[in-house]
Amino acid sequence: MSDGTRSERTHDDLPSGRTAVVIGGGLAGITAALALADAGVHVTLLEGRPRLGGLAFSFQRGDLTVDNGQHVYLRCCTAYRWFLDRIEGAALAPLQDRLDVPVLDLAKPEGRRLGRLRRDPLPVPLHLGRSLAAYPHLSLAERVRVGRAALALKGLDLADPSLDTQDFGSWLAAHGQSARAVEALWDLVGVATLNAVAGDASLGLAAMVFKTGLLSGPGAADIGWAHVPLGELHDRLARKALDSAGVRTEVRTRVTSVSTNKNGTWGVQVPGETLTADAVVLAVAQREAYDLLPAGALDAPQNLLEIGTAPILNVHVVYDRTVLTKPFFAALGSPVQWVFDRTQASGLRSGQYLALSQSAAQDEIDTPVADLRERYLPELERLLPGARGAGVRDFFVTRERTATFAPTPGVGRLRPGARTKASGLYLAGAWTATGWPATMESAVRSGVSAADAALCTLGRPRPRHLFEFEEAA
Structure with a gap:
């Protein structure tokens, strides 16, 4: 029924x-x-x-249809893709033609800087080689060490139970990864997929994410999300x-x-x-x-x-005009993690609706809305020049205190x-x-x-x- x-x-x-x-x-x-x-x-x-x-649901807020949180999947998520086909919904949640993630960095002294993580139509691991070589948020030495760590990660046996007893952060440190490299690359991906920072995540689960998502096939990490x-x-x-x-x-x-x-x-x-x-x-x-x-x-x-649980906080902002011209971006040097344009999907007829997905949100999950507003609206203005002076029609949050199980060692x-x-x-x-x-x-x-x-x-x-x-x- x-x-x-x-x-x-x-x-x-x-x-x-x-x-x-x-x-x-x-x-x-x-x-x-x-x-x-x-x-x-x-x-x-x-x-x-x-x-x-x-x-993974929606609710009404006035004329808006709001998702409780931003959910994405990757091309390597073959079971969820089967599910979409089975319910005849694949066309409503399409995949990117090719992985392309804009990454805005506010931590550099020279100010806001844009980098991209995108793939080329080349075999693994060359498909990410040019993107990594040109990635401006890491030094040349850090990029070289990232490449070496990725190869070491590719060599791990996911069936080895000892991987589950180790934390990913310690493994990265042992393989020459700086704090900056962890922030600008490993956690950029890992926090969104694992809902934990590297130091709190099982090496087994982290290795599975990176081996399957980035190193199993050229298109494995192409991103899909619901356009409804x-x-x-x-x-x-x-x-x-x-x-x-x-x-x-x-x-x-x-x-x-x-x-x-x-x-x-x-x-x-x-x-x-x-x-x-x-x-x-x-x-x-x-x-x-x-x-x-x-x-x-x-x-x-x-x-x-x-089995512990981990929270996800979602911050929702409705502006009176368009402030973001891309469908999404990730941020560094800011409390903001990932920002998605949900305008069309929500049914908003004018202005723009952005959803901020904040994973591993233990420190903010119970923070009052007024405090979150004071924290995140200025950050969005730093990241998006178009937001400066834009009117905020609505600001609200959704909290999933037990969003996922905690992927701890x-x-x-x-x-x-x-x-x-x-x-x-x-x-x-x-x-x-x-x-x-x-x-x-x-x-x-x-x-x-x-x-x-x-x-x-x-x-x-x-x-x-x-x-x-x-x-x-």
């Missing part, structure tokens, strides 16, 4: 066949539900919020795809318990109803999964509580796989053991893994199209 009303239909009313309940309507849950339904399983998707999309509100993709189009697949979708429906029945099936309790299913996928945050897991489902369920041993020790019960979520940091890609991959495990147990064939992204990787 797509209108949020309760249905009296239960699995008992469906034709005979295997049944599953997916708990959680974020990207992981939507993916798992679609995959199971495509294999002929009768699926009910339950979501406590009034919408789908999890932590996220709700158009992750709610409206996702619901349409779920409806077409025959999934029963219930929003505003909070699951209170999950338990086994004597006949080997599962009971999922919601207010006023108990659903019976052959398989259950828990596609919720790690704390909620811990609360719902039956005894014995995991060897060390307390590990879920040890040692987190890898805490992340569980899709299977539990309880037959028929599976886990999904960006925080599970996907090998990726907490991204939309990780969420979709987790949904695929959970569905694959469930289908194996249910004796259902894997839908071939579901695994096409693995072939494209």
Whole structure:
């Protein structure tokens, strides 16, 4: 159902066949539900919020349609690209033809300076060679050392568990990276993808990001983002795809318990109803999964509580005129990290709407709006001459205090796989053991893994199209 009303239909009313309940309507849950339904399983998707999309959603603020935060993906994110195709939304979130990131630096004595990170149509690692050689935010010696570190990073074995015990910052220092190089390159990319500075990030996850995103193929790091509100993709189009697949979708429906029945099936309790299913996928945050897991489902369920979280702060500014002529840029020498033009996507008819994405925002996540306004508006004027003298029509913030799991050293041993020790019960979520940091890609991959495990147990064939992204990787 797509209108949020309760249905009296239960699995008992469906034709005979295997049944599953997916708990959680974020990207992981939507993916798992679609995959199971495509294999002929009768699926009910339950979501406590009034919408789908999890932590990648939109809301209304007056005439604006606002994303809670700026979400991007890369060409190497083959699972999320499959997801976009599956919901018929790929054209609404296109990729760059070629990686091109403007980087504004305010730290130099000579003032504001523009550099670019972009690729050439050459094989790895030559595809970034010219860009790195001309990158003005590092000295020649720093650029040479960056190249050497990149080659060393490329040689790391991602399957080596010892990488997870080390922090990325120490590894960079040991490989000759200056504080400036970390700020102007490694953290420029790493903070946005890992939601942590290098010193707080697992070497294993950081190596995965840089090896996959920058060193796996010439176009791997090309950036894509939604040119429409996220709700158009992750709610409206996702619901349409779920409806077409025959999934029963219930929003505003909070699951209170999950338990086994004597006949080997599962009971999922919601207010006023108990659903019976052959398989259950828990596609919720790690704390909620811990609360719902039956005894014995995991060897060390307390590990879920040890997976930390990291916040993201988003600052939203609406100007009375255009102040930025590029779709986005990154900043150095400023508290500003990444700035995106969201004017067209939001439905704004005049002026310009900019969204500032501030990752690893532990120091600012609870800062009052007035203080953030005093901090960021002058910074935008320093970065964007067009903002000087422009009228500010609106200034507001969105805060995701638990936006991602914290990618700290040692987190890898805490992340569980899709299977539990309880037959028929599976886990999904960006925080599970996907090998990726907490991204939309990780969420979709987790949904695929959970569905694959469930289908194996249910004796259902894997839908071939579901695994096409693995072939494209």
